[in-house]
Amino acid sequence: MLSCVKTALAKVEVLDIPTPTPGPGEIVVKSTMATVCGSDMHFLDEGPTELLVALYPSLAEFMAGLPGLPMGHEGVGTVHAVGEGVTRFQPGERVCCSCLYGCGKCVQCYTGDYSICTGGGRTLFGTQSEYYVIPFADINAAKVPDEVSDEHAILATDIMSTGFAAIERAEMKIGDSVAIFAQGPLGLCATAGARVRGAGLVITVESVPERAEMSKKFGANVVINPKEKDPASEIMSLTNGQGVDVSVEAVGLQETFEQATRAIRRGGTVSSIGVYGILPQVSMATMAPSFYHRKVVTTFCTSGHVRLNHLFDLVRYGNVDLSALFTHRMKLSQAAEAYDLFRDKREGVLKIALTP
Numbered sequence: 001m002l003s004c005v006k007t008a009l010a011k012v013e014v015l016d017i018p019t020p021t022p023g024p025g026e027i028v029v030k031s032t033m034a035t036v037c038g039s040d041m042h043f044l045d046e047g048p049t050e051l052l053v054a055l056y057p058s059l060a061e062f063m064a065g066l067p068g069l070p071m072g073h074e075g076v077g078t079v080h081a082v083g084e085g086v087t088r089f090q091p092g093e094r095v096c097c098s099c100l101y102g103c104g105k106c107v108q109c110y111t112g113d114y115s116i117c118t119g120g121g122r123t124l125f126g127t128q129s130e131y132y133v134i135p136f137a138d139i140n141a142a143k144v145p146d147e148v149s150d151e152h153a154i155l156a157t158d159i160m161s162t163g164f165a166a167i168e169r170a171e172m173k174i175g176d177s178v179a180i181f182a183q184g185p186l187g188l189c190a191t192a193g194a195r196v197r198g199a200g201l202v203i204t205v206e207s208v209p210e211r212a213e214m215s216k217k218f219g220a221n222v223v224i225n226p227k228e229k230d231p232a233s234e235i236m237s238l239t240n241g242q243g244v245d246v247s248v249e250a251v252g253l254q255e256t257f258e259q260a261t262r263a264i265r266r267g268g269t270v271s272s273i274g275v276y277g278i279l280p281q282v283s284m285a286t287m288a289p290s291f292y293h294r295k296v297v298t299t300f301c302t303s304g305h306v307r308l309n310h311l312f313d314l315v316r317y318g319n320v321d322l323s324a325l326f327t328h329r330m331k332l333s334q335a336a337e338a339y340d341l342f343r344d345k346r347e348g349v350l351k352i353a354l355t356p
């Protein structure tokens with residue numbers, strides 16, 4: 001089968017590798033669509049594969065006998081084969097899996113926090129392949145209803161879930177003001193999530209013109225270009241010197257995190273969802289306006305089949321349409337090109353649908 005494989009630092013190649021077979025508790029999915037995500041760029045560009053194996057030891061077994069690391073954690077397809085002990089799935093059913101999977105048996109999984117599993121869960125790999133394995137499938141995979149497109153199923157596996165969770169974990173109230181720093185695919189999902197939950201004023205920060213335009217479509221009232229104005233000062237003046245109730249960091253940079261801490265009102269909440277990658281630490285100023293009596297919450301993609309079904313219901317019944325995020329369509333065989341396009345943010349790219 002064809003698979004997009006990381007063969008060296010910052011290098012992917014589409015190679016012919018063996019089709020996987022399901023072990024106990026696993027299903028093998030025949031892909032109908034996958035996509036490239038900002039996290040893929042971290043995995044690809046920020047260090048050799050050995051670093052990832054140190055982070056996720058189970059990747060060593062996953063990669064055994066392969067020419068590198070099969071890439072991709074966002075995907076959708078149909079069940080091709082069902083492993084021993086799987087009870088919820090049959091061949092032919094349309095399914096997807098949260099990008100972070102849990103074991104279902106550790107303390108975190110028992111409390112529903114599958115994405116921070118300590119019992120063998122990790123980031124899914126290999127969705128940018130013709131076939132891929134979903135581990136602990138009964139916990140982590142969900143059947144996709146007919147009304148939910150492949151595009152929306154893919155978004156539910158990661159950035160829609162994470163972006164919406166940024167707003168949920170900040171406990172945003174109806175009518176609250178929200179600022180969202182960066183309007184890449186993830187930040188745009190946070191903007192849509194703020195609207196879904198009933199935000200009042202939504203201010204976003206973005207300098208790429210296509211992304212600023214999309215931000216307005218997704219519900220932003222004001223888009224600040226950080227190359228023209230200091231975002232935190234501008235947000236203060238837009239909120240009568242108070243600051244917003246909730247500010248979301250959606251790119252994973254020290255600078256935007258600091259801006260997010262400076263843009264909230266006293267007692268407000270900073271919600272961080274950006275992936276900081278190899279940045280070893282982020283810090284925040286401790287002077288009175290930005291530090292005391294604030295809440296800071298961080299969110300990893302909220303995962304599991306119950307979560308996926310909730311997001312599907314928003315698409316089916318809640319009038320949520322995020323399909324405009326898919327700006328490009330390419331073949332899996334063009335995956336290396338897709339990575340270059342996404343890395344360079346060319347042609348207004350947000351999400352690239354990769355089909356076999």
Ligand SMILES: [Zn+2]
Pocket residue numbers: 037038039040073074099158159
């Ligand atoms: Zn992702």
Ligand SMILES: [Zn+2]
Pocket residue numbers: 102103104105106107108109114117118119120121
């Ligand atoms: Zn677990």
